[in-house]
Amino acid sequence: MAITNCITYDVYYWEQNCTDWWSVTYVDGAEVSRTYSRTTCGSQYMVYGGSYTECLTTGTTSGTYGGGGGGGTTTPQQSQTPTADKIIATNKNLTGDQMKLFENSLKQFINENCGSKAVYNALINNGFKVNIEMKGTLENSAAYNPVSGTLYFKNNDALQSSYALREELAHAFQDNFYPGGTDRFAQINGINSAGYSQIEFEAKVIVDLGATGCCSMFSDNTVLRQQYLNWIIQVKENGFVINDNVYKDLLIKFNNNHAEYSSPLLDELFSHPALNSIKSSFCNLIN
Amino acid sequence: MKSRTIFFVTLISMCINIYAQDISEGFKIEQRMNQYSNKEILMITDAVFPVKYDLPKDLNGKSIEMNVDLPFSKVSWIADSVFNREEISKLKENRCVIELIISSAGIIKSVSYIYYNPKEEINLKKLREFAKILKQDVKANSASFKDVQMPGYFPYSIILYSIIPYDKKYNTMKK
Numbered sequence: 038m039a040i041t042n043c044i045t046y047d048v049y050y051w052e053q054n055c056t057d058w059w060s061v062t063y064v065d066g067a068e069v070s071r072t073y074s075r076t077t078c079g080s081q082y083m084v085y086g087g088s089y090t091e092c093l094t095t096g097t098t099s100g101t102y103g104g105g106g107g108g109g110t111t112t113p114q115q116s117q118t119p120t121a122d123k124i125i126a127t128n129k130n131l132t133g134d135q136m137k138l139f140e141n142s143l144k145q146f147i148n149e150n151c152g153s154k155a156v157y158n159a160l161i162n163n164g165f166k167v168n169i170e171m172k173g174t175l176e177n178s179a180a181y182n183p184v185s186g187t188l189y190f191k192n193n194d195a196l197q198s199s200y201a202l203r204e205e206l207a208h209a210f211q212d213n214f215y216p217g218g219t220d221r222f223a224q225i226n227g228i229n230s231a232g233y234s235q236i237e238f239e240a241k242v243i244v245d246l247g248a249t250g251c252c253s254m255f256s257d258n259t260v261l262r263q264q265y266l267n268w269i270i271q272v273k274e275n276g277f278v279i280n281d282n283v284y285k286d287l288l289i290k291f292n293n294n295h296a297e298y299s300s301p302l303l304d305e306l307f308s309h310p311a312l313n314s315i316k317s318s319f320c321n322l323i324n
Numbered sequence: 325m326k327s328r329t330i331f332f333v334t335l336i337s338m339c340i341n342i343y344a345q346d347i348s349e350g351f352k353i354e355q356r357m358n359q360y361s362n363k364e365i366l367m368i369t370d371a372v373f374p375v376k377y378d379l380p381k382d383l384n385g386k387s388i389e390m391n392v393d394l395p396f397s398k399v400s401w402i403a404d405s406v407f408n409r410e411e412i413s414k415l416k417e418n419r420c421v422i423e424l425i426i427s428s429a430g431i432i433k434s435v436s437y438i439y440y441n442p443k444e445e446i447n448l449k450k451l452r453e454f455a456k457i458l459k460q461d462v463k464a465n466s467a468s469f470k471d472v473q474m475p476g477y478f479p480y481s482i483i484l485y486s487i488i489p490y491d492k493k494y495n496t497m498k499k
Contacts, residue, residue: 178467
């Protein structure tokens with residue numbers, strides 16, 4: 038069966054209002070000569086020019102989407118959320134519309150760059166799936182609970198945020214990567230287990246090294262933020278080679294400066310194994 | 325002879341200080357060192373926006389970690405519109421990163437630049453024009469905006485060199 042994927046692009050263009058000035062000579066009310074003088078233009082401004090959709094049809098696939106099975110006479114229905122289906126084990130309470138929002142965010146996230154694509158691919162290649170649930174009482178916009186393997190979203194805005202997805206999918210990736218999962222490093226009843234800040238820091242570094250924008254940490258400390266950004270750029274420019282001493286130094290600063298993430302540190306996590314396993318798939322997108 | 329030498333050294337020193345504190349087209353231009361690469365970087369900083377600002381806070385007065393989404397495709401497209409082909413390739417060569425300060429309503433209030441590989445000449449007028457259009461036409465979105473009780477500002481960086489020139493293949497515009 039042929040699969041058609043469609044992407045909608047918005048189109049913008051510039052407009053500028055210009056005035057041509059002419060010197061016109063009249064004799065007895067009749068124009069006798071006209072000479073072009075100059076053209077003056079206002080500032081350019083951007084205009085939304087509508088959108089267009091490009092569809093790509095790819096080969097044929099076997100198997101079915103969306104159930105079916107049994108009779109052999111039923112035409113299999115194509116899923117509305119094929120990208121999301123690959124990483125979702127159980128949809129706890131999302132409506133059809135919310136699933137479509139999630140599908141769109143996920144597509145946006147995957148298409149953003151090769152870092153985000155690498156995280157998604159690592160999950161589906163390992164057959165790792167998460168549960169998904171809307172939870173209005175969530176403190177942050179999104180969260181991943183390694184104990185239940187559930188990806189939570191606070192509201193529809195969070196569902197539409199590819200940034201929220203980035204970090205939480207990085208946590209899902211870590212949960213799949215570390216033997217036995219990451220629940221032993223989790224926050225339990227408000228207490229951060231040993232290694233909690235290392236898991237948080239590693240996930241943020243995965244996001245920042247793989248993304249086009251940077252960085253949510255050290256926002257309240259200009260000097261540390263600049264240091265961290267300098268390091269991110271240096272790692273990107275240096276083929277994603279990470280100096281463990283620098284990583285440890287920044288991790289300790291993160292642990293000391295972000296009370297909400299602070300925890301005892303574990304030796305086994307200083308070498309950032311989950312990050313090491315995926316960084317070869319990152320790229321700079323330099324043409 | 326001795327006094328002449330001293331005068332020469334003082335003059336050199338003054339020139340360096342002037343370069344380090346140069347303000348032009350509303351930007352403060354400074355050279356610094358990236359301690360991780362041991363390379364010089366060039367900071368082209370908005371000289372108008374205050375250096376110190378308050379982060380947005382939640383109901384409990386706690387600073388909110390702002391995770392934002394920006395339409396990178398639009399930023400890339402605007403860059404292609406403001407700069408010509410040669411300037412785009414200079415920005416790429418200079419490893420230009422945009423430093424934004426964004427309000428908790430998603431409005432870009434300040435635009436600065438960092439060159440991580442400063443080699444090529446800078447057209448400050450074009451950088452100012454680019455900054456002006458970014459402030460006018462680009463808005464940040466965040467699911468965290470609804471949690472803001474005390475408005476404020478937060479920093480955000482765009483790795484510009486990785487998204488120019490504009491390529492629709494990588495840049496699906498988000499409505």
